[in-house]
Amino acid sequence: MGIQYDDFLDESYAPGDADLLCTFRLAPGEGMSLEAAAARVASESSNGTWAALDVESDISRLSAMAYDLERETNTVRVAYPPELFEPGSLPQILSCIAGNIMGMKAVDTIRLVDCEWPESVVSGFPGPGFGPAVKSEFLDATDRPALATVPKPKVGLPTSEHVRVAREAWLGGVDLLKDDENLTDQAFNPFRERVVDSFAARDEVQDETGERKDYLVNVTAETTEMLERVDFVHEQGGSFVMVDIITCGWSALQTVRERCEELGLAIHAHRAMHAAFDRLPHHGVSMRVLAQWARLAGVDHLHTGTAGFGKLENEDTAGINEWLRSDLYGMKEVLPTASGGLHPGVVPQVLDALGPELIVQAGGGIHGHPDGTRAGAMALRQSVEAWQEGVSLEEYAKSHPELRVAVEKWGSESPR
Incomplete structure (x- = not known):
């Protein structure tokens, strides 16, 4: 016919x-x-x-x-x-x-x-292995947002400096160290050396603080190499891997998801390159749909924006997050990650808009603190505590000097 x-x-x-x-x-x-x-x-x-x-x-x-x-x-x-x-x-x-x-x-x-x-x-897809449960299964962040940071500058630090910054951030109250999307296995900071040394520091900090800490290790590479890196993170005692899901491709992500299922690891999804598909409102693929594909493929956390309170373009972050938490025939939810230009002064606005079921990631908003990384991490944690208690940052800062310094430096404005 x-x-x-x-x-x-x-x-x-x-x-x-x-x-x-x-x-x-x-x-x-x-x-x-x-x-x-x-x-x-x-x-x-x-x-x-x-x-x-x-x-x-x-x-x-x-x-x-x-x-x-x-x-x-x-x-x-x-x-x-x-x-x-x-x-x-x-x-x-x-x-x-x-x-x-x-x-x-x-x-x-x-x-x-x-x-x-x-x-x-x-029904043909696995969906997330853990989803929001990572906050309680792997971390001590059940009743609050999990907090993460990328050492800054995001690339260029030698391994020793990367680990030093990580240690300070963990000691200050951050739950998760995160590799930048650009950091994989460069000569200035080799992958295996960084992973071994970072987890050794993590173990020391856990003993010192009594809090569980972990590391979102960027395993992005050619697919076979990614699987080897996933295995190595597991061998070193990690619970998470990070994948640049769009640049590495959906097939590779699905393959990594299978390996992570075998090893009991969660997948932190970075969306680098998403704007090539979704920034122009009249062409391409919306971030909402990209997030849907990521959930089907099985990521546990996904960067979805800051509802306009960070440095990136405003988008329907709240709507995307709602879909990631919606019922999908029993498939597990995805834990959204708010990142990009966040600092303690804007955290209450982000949590007002998006709620506490998040990972909140700050980079410069921690490491740019005038008193250093540990104080910056403390200020971030204090900003969350203030929001949980329903107290203004200005009031909470009176008895928390790290937060006071951060608010004095950055106020409540988002960077560009």
């Missing part, structure tokens, strides 16, 4: 419970109506083509269907039958719903805004 573009548009279509539903916002190409562009999106992302074909089998049941057009906003919904997808293959799904359609002449721009995932697709 011949399949034409019109076969991929039915505004009266009622999606089935098993369909994957994707919302796109698009600008039709020159001379193209919204209806025609919508039909081509559904066609190109499933089983259509530009030429009329003589196909003996009836494959219409495998066709995507554009069915809900909002003409004022150029928003289109497309339903995909689950048979189109290989179970558990995130790359294959993305090649469909975010593949060739991003470059078609039929659209000037197109943005994948949101997805509604059916159980038929979700």
